Amino acid sequence: MKHIFKIISLLAAISAFWVGLLQASIIPRTHTWLLPIYLVVSLGCYGLLMVGVGLMQFPTCPQEAVLLQQDIAEAKGFLKDKGVDVGSD
Amino acid sequence: MAEGEWRNLGKNKYSIIVPTYNERLNIALIVYLIFKHLRGVDFEIIVVDDGSPDGTQDIVKQLQQVYGEDRVLLRARPRKLGLGTAYIHGLKHASGNFVVIMDADLSHHPKYLPSFIKKQLETGASIVTGTRYVKGGGVHGWNLMRKLTSRGANVLAQTFLWPGVSDLTGSFRLYKKSALEDIITSVVSKGYVFQMEMIVRASRKGYRIEEVPITFVDRVFGTSKLGGSEIVEYLKGLVYLLVTT
Numbered sequence: 393m394k395h396i397f398k399i400i401s402l403l404a405a406i407s408a409f410w411v412g413l414l415q416a417s418i419i420p421r422t423h424t425w426l427l428p429i430y431l432v433v434s435l436g437c438y439g440l441l442m443v444g445v446g447l448m449q450f451p452t453c454p455q456e457a458v459l460l461q462q463d464i465a466e467a468k469g470f471l472k473d474k475g476v477d478v479g480s481d
Numbered sequence: 482m483a484e485g486e487w488r489n490l491g492k493n494k495y496s497i498i499v500p501t502y503n504e505r506l507n508i509a510l511i512v513y514l515i516f517k518h519l520r521g522v523d524f525e526i527i528v529v530d531d532g533s534p535d536g537t538q539d540i541v542k543q544l545q546q547v548y549g550e551d552r553v554l555l556r557a558r559p560r561k562l563g564l565g566t567a568y569i570h571g572l573k574h575a576s577g578n579f580v581v582i583m584d585a586d587l588s589h590h591p592k593y594l595p596s597f598i599k600k601q602l603e604t605g606a607s608i609v610t611g612t613r614y615v616k617g618g619g620v621h622g623w624n625l626m627r628k629l630t631s632r633g634a635n636v637l638a639q640t641f642l643w644p645g646v647s648d649l650t651g652s653f654r655l656y657k658k659s660a661l662e663d664i665i666t667s668v669v670s671k672g673y674v675f676q677m678e679m680i681v682r683a684s685r686k687g688y689r690i691e692e693v694p695i696t697f698v699d700r701v702f703g704t705s706k707l708g709g710s711e712i713v714e715y716l717k718g719l720v721y722l723l724v725t726t
Contacts, residue, residue, distance in 0.1 A: 395642065395685065396724050439636055446614075446632040453619035453696040460587065460698050467513040476509050476543045 406431075495524040495598065496658070497581040498571035500564055503535045504585040511583075512544050512553060514591040522598065527574055529567040530557045565675050569665060572658070580656045588697050589653040596693045597655040607660040607688040610680060611695035612648035618694030634715055638677070641723050645684045646692060649677045653695055660688050674718030678726075685726050 413424050468478045497515060501508055512526060528541050541555045556574045558567070568582060581597065583589040589611070597609045613620050614635065623631070638649050650673045656664075664686065670678045683690060 395726055399641075399723075439640065442636045443629070443632050446636065447625075447628055450628050450632065451614065451616060451619035453621050453698070456590075456619070456696040456698050457621050460590065463514060463590075464510055464587075467510045471509050471513055471547070474547045476547060477540060478506060478509055 493523065493579055494577035495519075495522060495579045495581055495655075496571070496575035496577035497524060497526045497583065497594075498568055498575065499526060499528050499583060499585045500567035500571070501528055501530045501533060501537050501585045502561060503533045503537060505533070505535045505537045505540050507585050507587050508537055509540050509544060510587060511585055511591060512548065515594065516548060516552075518591045518594055523577075525552055525554055525575075525577065527554045527556055527571045529571045530555065531561045531567070532557065532559050563671060565665070565668060565671065568661075572662060572665070575658060578658050580658050580661050581654070582656070583653050586701055588699055588701070590696065590698070593653070593693065593695045600691050600693050601655055604689070604691050606691040607657045608680070608683055608690045609655040610646055610648065610690060610692055611651050611653035612646065612692045613651060613695060613697045614647045615692070615694050618696060620697045620699065622699035630712070637719060641719060642681055642726075644677075644681050646680055646690055648692070649680060651695075652676045664688075670718055670721070672714065674714065674721075677718060678722060681722050681726050
């Protein structure tokens, strides 16, 4: 099924659960009304956390730039000998 | 590679499509590096040049003298016509049963081509995509802002699209030719959203997708800015993919 339907079903299930909580009154009503807000805020915080963690762990490869320069020099040397114009950029 | 894998390799031909625009020097370097790293592999390089004014096509012709016109193919177009159509154009001339797409500016290093091929042979995957965001991969040449937008975009895409790959906008990929032909016909986006749509549609269609780590050296970044309009384009693309795939 289309992805959007999966998302809608998930939201529908969560909503049904929430309505059930409201009716069953296990948790005080005032708290239950606020649950969706708690959920959205938690998701937002989780998202920001993921961005932050990802940013800190962002894989870098400075040595690759050096290796690339070596490869470029090697390539230029070979191609020049074979008559390919490797002059300009 | 293991003995059994080399046997399988013999039956496969890899068509490497490289779209170019003003890549006079880089195309020569890339061709050299591909030949260096794919010794013993049956492949062809298809250069789709969009009428570069800097003489890229002349360089390709020189390369054909060195490496052979059957290994280096020039399939040019009159002017800039977009990346998606460049792939489609290249596909029409591809004689391999596998297709590799890669950028011409050396951000994608041909030394990873053997690992793409190996991964595909090991797993039988329909698509092998390079990822910059896992251990063993990486990016060089991005400042903090660029990394932040990349990471933020990735988290958004993962949250809403559940794509099944870690690097959605990457364009260093190996496809089974039949898979590429099937997916590319249903893709309508442009730019980097095109790459996202390709991989998301492939995922929805049930194609097996594997990833290999790649390093990405961005030497061009300084000249192009990632501004507000790019961000809006991305968000529009995300919503489009959310609703139509």
